[in-house]
Amino acid sequence: MRNLPGFAAIAEGMGxxxxxxxxxxxxxxRSGISIGDTLASLYGVIGALMALHNVRVxxxxxxxVDVALYEAVFAxxxxxxxxxxxxxxxxxxxxxxxxxxxxPTRISAATAAT
Numbered sequence: 001m002r003n004l005p006g007f008a009a010i011a012e013g014m015g016x017x018x019x020x021x022x023x024x025x026x027x028x029x030r031s032g033i034s035i036g037d038t039l040a041s042l043y044g045v046i047g048a049l050m051a052l053h054n055v056r057v058x059x060x061x062x063x064x065v066d067v068a069l070y071e072a073v074f075a076x077x078x079x080x081x082x083x084x085x086x087x088x089x090x091x092x093x094x095x096x097x098x099x100x101x102x103x104p105t106r107i108s109a110a111t112a113a114t
Contacts, residue, residue, distance in 0.1 A: 006040070006068070006069040007069075008034050008035070008036030008037045008040075008069060009030070009036070010069075010070070011036040011040070011068075011069030011070040011072070011073050012031070012035065012036045012073055013028070014070040014073075014074075015036070015069075015070045015071070015072070015073025015077060016073065016074060016077045016080070017031060017035065017036070017073050017077065018030075020077075020080065035073070036069050036070075036072070036073050037069070039069075039072040039073055039075075039076060040067050040068070040069045040072040040073075041067075042072075043067050043071075043072045043075070044065060044067040047065035047066075047067060048065050051063040051065055
């Protein structure tokens with residue numbers, strides 16, 4: 001598949017980003033920016049810089065840097081895994097996202113008790 005074109009809209013859906021955008025009672029919406037393309041390009045640049053560093057330090061002819069759009073999107077979605085684990089599965093999904101400050105912690109529990 002690496003020789004086929006990639007589309008950020010599909011990668012954002014497969015990576016989970018579209019599942020957490022919009023409103024629970026409506027279809028997912030686009031984030032408003034080309035975040036899938038941007039994330040993949042940043043991972044590609046990081047990979048290219050690491051490959052260049054490896055050539056300078058260890059010698060050799062270089063390496064192949066392979067970047068997938070959906071994997072780049074999924075990688076930044078990992079912070080939502082604890083919230084999803086706490087809430088369980090959901091029909092809508094977009095209701096699973098809430099600010100980290102609303103997660104129960106010792107500090108917030110102590111503050112609420114006072």
